[in-house]
Amino acid sequence: MSKRKKRKDNRIRVFAALMHPQRAGLSDLSERLPFYSILNRRKVALAGLGCVGAPMALELARSGIGEINVLDFDTIDVGTIVRWPLGMSQAGNFKTGSIANYIRINYPYTRVVPFNLRLGAAEEREVGENDLEIMDQFLEGAELLLDASADINVNHFLSDLAREIGIPYIAVSTTYGAWGGQMVRIRPNQTAGCWFCYRHSLETGAIPYANSDPQGEVQPGGCGTPTYTGAGFDAQEICLAGVRMAISTLTAGDVNGYPRIDWDIAIINLRNKSGEAIPPQWHTFPLEKHPLCSCQ
DSSP states (O other), X not given: OEEEEEOXXXXXXXXXXXXXXXXXXXXXXXXXXXXXXXXXXOEEEEEOOSTTHHXXXXXXXXXXXXXXXXXXXXXXXXXXXXXXXXXXXXTTSBHHHHHHXXXXXXXXXXXXXXXXXXXTOOOOOOTTXXXXXXXXXXXXXXXXXXXXXXXXXXXXXXXXXXXXXXXXXXXXXXXXXXXXXXXXXXXXXXXXXXXXXXXXXXXXXXXOOOOXXXXXXXXXXXXXXXXXOOOHHHHHHHHHHHHHHHXXXXXXXXXXXXXXXXXXXXXXXXXXTTSOEEEEEEEEEOOXXXXXXXXX
């Protein structure tokens, strides 16, 4: 490689440097990650790009996912950089655009399509465009719906959509203070229970809630809605477990795929009920049909 530089006396100086060659083809990446080429043929729809969803998008791209449709409505508040994966330079940008641009530059084998939408909001749009039509585009061709919205109403809606189109659904979220987290997977024709079976199991105590900080909800100055306390490194524990389950689901049945994960529900605690730090403790469960659920 050579570079020309003009001096003040108008004479040209030429600098030369040797560049170390790098190999970055699909086969080269697959040498290090055997399921990379499998994932490169897969497409995921990811809803929610907060401190769980955004790192999940980056990990999926790093692992070779071929295409991700990402959905969120929010912009990046500078105060969230304590746990959002990209820093202060992205403040004020849409989360969808920031994640899409970062992946495009750094992981060129992954295509990201951003969707800016707040589900259920009364917004002025072009004639003929509504939430369901946008969601049809968001889910078109997806083989898995990942839900990191952390909103129980959105969870319910998205789990219904996934069931209607016949694709697996995985919801991942943390608790206040990031004291713990939970994830649930529903696979068509494989998982016995449904989203409401999961909720009934939580409410009746058949499955425990993850530990949560009772003082963990806050509303910082200038923020229009409440948020929660918690460290990014704690949230990463839950995020990475969700990615592991997603990749296991997407590569199921392939000899070079990620190992099979048999549980449907995972509850993690990073602190005990008094708030003391503990080694990560996982409790896993199958998602069975619940006798109180209408799906019976």
